[in-house]
Amino acid sequence: MATHTKPADSYSPLYFLASLGAGGVTVSFFMFLMFWVPHKGRPVPIFEDIMAAFSSGSPWMQAAIVTAWIGIAFFAFQNVRLLLWNLSALGRFKQTEAYQKLVQSNAESTLLAMPLALAMTVNAMFIVGLVFVPGLWSVVEYLFPLAMIAFAAIGVLAARLIGRFLGRVLSKGGVFDVTAHNSFAQLLPAFAVSMVAVGFAAPAAMSTTPATVGVSLVLSTILGVTAILYTVLAAASAVSSMLQHGTAREAGPTLMIIVPIVTVLGIMFLRQNHGLHTTLDVHGSDGETMIFLTRLLAIQLAFLGLGWVVLKAQGYFDDFVTGSKTSPGSYALVCPAVALSVMIHFFVNKGLVASGLIAKFGVAYWSVTGLAIIAQIIAIALVLRLGRQHFGHSPVQAVPAE
Structure with missing residues (x-):
């Protein structure tokens, strides 16, 4: 007799990356509004700016805004839905023997996917507020301390998980399996910490209160x-x-985890520089920002190339993306695509345009921005494809021994 099951029934903390990926796509749609909608006097566009641009903008501007609205709403919903599902599934998973084995192995670090996803959701919800809530900017100075408290709580959670893992593997020899360290999977804690860091940096770029910025x-x-x-x-x-x-x-997709780490930390530095400029009167040039972003993009391209070469040689895409095999680690492929898209948007607008090398909305502008949109489309396709693979039900025939 056939029963219905899905790969996600065999839980792994790496499924938090499904929520993370949806949140990342949410951010990629916000880039349309961030760099195409005028928001004079504010570091980010808000509901009122978006409505003004929609009312007076060209059909192309209106189409871009509608696309951003739909994308943000849909993927923010998926981000929260998958986060709640993961938190529930993790609670049940902790009652199993498999969890006890996990926390005694190298894979204990995969638990850091939880604070990573939590931090992304806080960022995504702030974007939702900016885009859809009228008058939010009038009370934003009260929201920044609340946001930092939320990120502090997530940071403490991440620190406890990292401390437990490092305390176990570094306090005595032979606990950490070096032969199973043949990937960048152990960079997941660094990714989680960087996501909390960029969240903490947001008030530096947006607040006008010196204490908050400090x-x-x-x-x-x-x-x-x-x-x-x-x-x-x-x-x-x-x-x-x-x-x-x-x-x-x-674990091959983790070879490209450097890409989202670089984007997240790059945005953190840009936010800090904005705060230093507006609050502490420390100034940097647009040319320096352009070179800084170029260097970050170069690092990303190098690791994207490395990951592509290895995954292609291993036949990973044929098996785990377009094929019938499933692995929770496949969701790690979404992050580099999203991160590259976001980085290109910043490179074009805060680098090339701001420094005067190209004109905004010119041929060169759209030629490079088109690469960001292609990367975004790849990320969306991965989220939808992996969602069907891992969360869609499929009939499984029971063997006689069962």
Whole structure:
């Protein structure tokens, strides 16, 4: 007799990446509004700016705004829905023997996908508020401390999980399996910390209250530097293992985890620079910002190329993306696509346009921005495809022994 099951029934904390990916796509749609809708006197567009642009804008502007509205609403809903599903599933998973085995293995670090997804949801909900809530900017100074409290709570959760993992593997030898360290999976804690850091940096770019900006700058810097150190150390040790044992096939997508880490930390630095400029009278040039973003983009392209070469050689896409096999780690492919799209938007607008190298909305502008939209489309396709693979029901025939 046939029963119905789905891969997500065999739970892994990596399924939090499904929520993360949907949140990332939400951010990618906000880039349309961020850089195409005028918002003079404010660092970000708000509901009133968007409505004014929609009322007086060209049909192309109106189409872009409607697309952004639909994309933000749909993927923010998916972000929250998948987060709630994961929190419920994780609660049940903790009661199983499989969870006890997980927290005694290298895979304990996968639990950091939870604070990572939580931090993304806070960011996504702030975007939803900016886009859909009238008058939000009038009370935004009261929201910034609340947001930092939320990020502080998530940061404490992440620190406890990292502390438990590192305390276990570093307090005595032989606990960490070096032969299974042949991927960048152990960079997930650094990704989680960087996501909290960029959340803490938001008030630095948007607040006009010096105390709020100061707290934002200090805490985001501490977390950002911590994320960088963790990334460097974990990546360096993983490369050694990969050279000896090859890259773990199902963890292959983690080779591109550097891409979202770079985007998140890059946005953190841009937010900090804006706060230094508006509040502390520290000024940097647009040319310096352009070179900074170019360097970040170069790092991303290098790791995208590395990941593509390895995954192609392993036949990963044929099996786990377009094929019938499933792996929760496949959701790690969404993050690099989203991160590249967002980084290109910043590179074009805060780099090339701001420095005067190209004209806004000119041929060169749309040529490069088109690459960001292509990356965004790939991310959307991955979210939808993986959602059907992992959360769609499929009939499974029971074997006689069952």
